[in-house]
Amino acid sequence: MTNQDVLRELFIVGLKNAHAVEKQAISIMTPQVSRIENYPEVADRLRLHIDETNGQIARLDELLASFDTSGSALKDMGLSMSGTMAALAHSVAGDEIIKNSFANYAFEHFEIAAYKSLLVMAEDGGFTNATPALKQSLGEEEDMARWIDEHLPVVTRRYASLYAEGGSMEAKV
Template sequence: MPANSLNDLFRHGLGDIYDAEQQILAVLDQMETETADETIRNRVRKHRDETEQQIQNLERCFELLSAQAPRVQCAAIRGLRDEKRAFQQENPSEQALEVFNLDAANKTEHYEIASYRGLIDQARALGQDDIRRLLEQNLRQEEEMSRWIEEHQPQVLERMQGGTRPRR
């Protein structure tokens, strides 16, 4: 369906982030099993729960629009998943994979943050206040996760550089 109006573009954008969140959910499951650090593993688990809630919020957005989610594939997240698969084929060390995963997670968070900010602006322009509030809830969770990664990534990098073991 061509996007000829702001409403069409808004629905397309909602479909894109809906697909992104579903792809991310699968990646979070994988990240949890690949992470040796208990603090990171617990935060990934928490964000997985948040992602499930975000998907429910997006489904509620479509209900409020009396529409079904369009079949949109989020190429950006698919690209990040492809990048992860390619890196894993290089047989990285456990610590290298942990650093890679945190970096990829932060890239993902920034994509989601930008997507939600744009959708919030569109919802505001369309007078969709209930939808805007749901999207703002998702945005807050993504911003919180991005801050958490940025606060903890230096420790993971230091551990990799110094060869210290993660907390289990």
């Protein structure tokens, strides 16, 4: 196997992994949006990012198709199920909005790292046709991480205020 073959194989595996991670992101964010009541700005930003994530999945589908392959149904299903389970685990917590904010912030940085790695593989493997799509997805993930970072103080203060008014169950969503 030549070095170019190895890079191609690794790049395709990375694209499939990113595809599964984006499917997982959808399964994490969608239940959150349906439960948010007291944090409309968070719900609005999550809805926007769900749309962005669907666009990222479409871009990954196109990149995979350019290599005559597609996402891994098994990886997609496995990570989607784990994302759903994570969302469910937080839904029973009194501080759901806080835990979701932490998890979303960490998850965005995981995705940022994945896209940065894919960009390195694209450069080293000569897959320059993939660079614009990967950079667009990276930028969207960086924007979302920045938004969460900037809004965490607001969410935390609102949570504390709602908790003081009516206890933890009133403050969660």
